Amino acid sequence: MPSRPLNATAASLLGFLHEGPMSGWDLVATAQSRIGDFWSLTQSQVYRELAAMAADGLVEAQERGRRDRRPYAITDAGRAAFTAWVSREPEPETIRFPLLLTIMFGRHVPADQLAGVVARHREAHAARLAAYEHIDAELPPGAAEAEPYAVATLAFGLAYERAMLAWFDDLPPAIAGG
Template identity: 65%
Template structure:
């Protein structure tokens, strides 16, 4: 059965290349490794695992502790993942809820808009500091070039977002900036 993979399913197959994992393990791995740029919910993971098992891309093992069932990648899953990697990369879509609030800022009390902007600027500054700490603590020698490239994007993205915050008109940021 041929199944067109979406990016969520493909990410799960990518993680399963490392060995069998339960849905719980996959959620935790995704949150740790891609959570800053790709969101997965527990329900999405289990829905995708069920669909991929039906399509023969993964194989469910025997339930373990707490009835958690490990899933293993099949040859068909490896092939589907390889085909997904060779396919067209879809154009990214920015989903930044703060931009909706700013877009409709004329309908938001000025002090509330300033509060939201200040809060989000702080969150992005924290994330940048976390990424920079990860870079500084990276082991010497040959780093994983794929993880390093992803982390570099995160640093550059957060710097760009902070620059955008700093360039916002005073009217949007409020007087207490």
């Protein structure tokens, strides 16, 4: 068993390693593409967690591969720790949304600057929604049955981005400009 409780970052890495051995670089790229819109991982976090998980026997380093990258494979202990983690009741979510802090203290920001910040964030959410809609449109028939977990996550992303755009559209002119 691990010497410390498994955290969400380590657990997500173990989840990806169920698909086969990956280097730290591969894990960072996989995390950014698959969960990066709702869970952030830094390269330093990934390598720190890999070292800790190797020390705890949850992963084991393989022979160095191309570009001198060292893949890691999940062990039976890692599978057991992941199963225990993913089976537990998730903690309540915490909203950490830097734009909300800026808006909360918006009276201290020049109106045109605040409107520009809001507009740029709205554009980013609109672009993310367009990307999710593209992914959704490209799903093959039967995807919801074959990959219900990924499709449910995509559905959340679609609903979230639509809600965000509705929120932006309802902001008072003092915040959004106009």
